[in-house]
Amino acid sequence: MKVIIVGAGGHAAELVDYIHHSNKIDSLREQIEILGLIDDSSENHLKYDFSYPLLGQISSHQIDKNFFYLMGIANLKYRKKFVEEFIARGANFISYIHPSASVSSTASIGKGVVVAPNVNLGPNSFIGDYSLVNSRVSLGHDTKIGKFNFLSPNVCFSGFTEVGDENLFGINSATIPGIRIGSRNKIMAGMTLEKNVGDDEVVFYRYKERISIIRG
Missing domain, CATH: 3.40.50.20 (Rossmann fold)
Incomplete structure (x- = not known):
């Protein structure tokens, strides 16, 4: 080829x-x-x-x-x-699928998709056309994502997650089961989505807390 x-x-x-x-x-x-x-x-x-x-x-x-x-x-x-x-x-x-990826026999992959090393695609998962699935991404069972999505390394979608088109997911972002996400959103690094997201939103932590433990 x-x-x-x-x-x-x-x-x-x-x-x-x-x-x-x-x-x-x-x-x-x-x-x-x-x-x-x-x-x-x-x-x-x-x-x-x-x-x-x-x-x-x-x-x-x-x-x-x-x-x-x-x-x-x-x-x-x-x-x-x-x-x-x-x-x-x-x-x-x-499409390109790295040989180290674990792809369920019931997973579906669209056209022009890139699946990077050490990705896990669970049963009945679906990746829409021209999406980019970076290294170590995990898609739980029955997860569906649309077209032109960018999944950064270590993104983890729990089962029954549904994602629209043209979303960007930052490194280490994740969902709990059953979350629905619209289109054209930016999910910043480290976010765990516990609620549904509409369209054209930016999701990030407003406050960050740092805890230091001092041992005597």
Whole structure:
């Protein structure tokens, strides 16, 4: 499978590492051949010292229907923008699932999804198109998330959690069972959601308490 990665920043660098690992340890899996990367900033390509060429800018890229595309931009705003633009011009995006991920046989994964190392996807869980599921994320049974969601490392959704589209979940954020979350929300790092969340909200701790224990 010949693939062009859209983006040449940090997330693209992670994808390259994931693919190298997959190709090395799983000979029975279809091998992914990275043709190169595209990015409007050549500085990104230089920063991460890719062993693959920069094939040009995203904005001027001519879609090649003979190859597949993998979204390597984490920022939700640009991720969605470029996916929609590329699809309109005939691009075919693939999903990527790291071999270390534990995926239930009854889990469902949409198109263009990235599932990073050590992810757990429970029974009847569902991940919508073009969502990014970072390392060590855990989705409990019957959890459903929509399109274009960004799940930071260590996010944990308890069973029967329902999530809309275009949400950002900070590192170590979590839900109790049965929580419903709308769309376009920002859930800050470390938040445990105990109540439902609507649309276009920012959820964070207003007060933080620090406790020091002094032993005599």
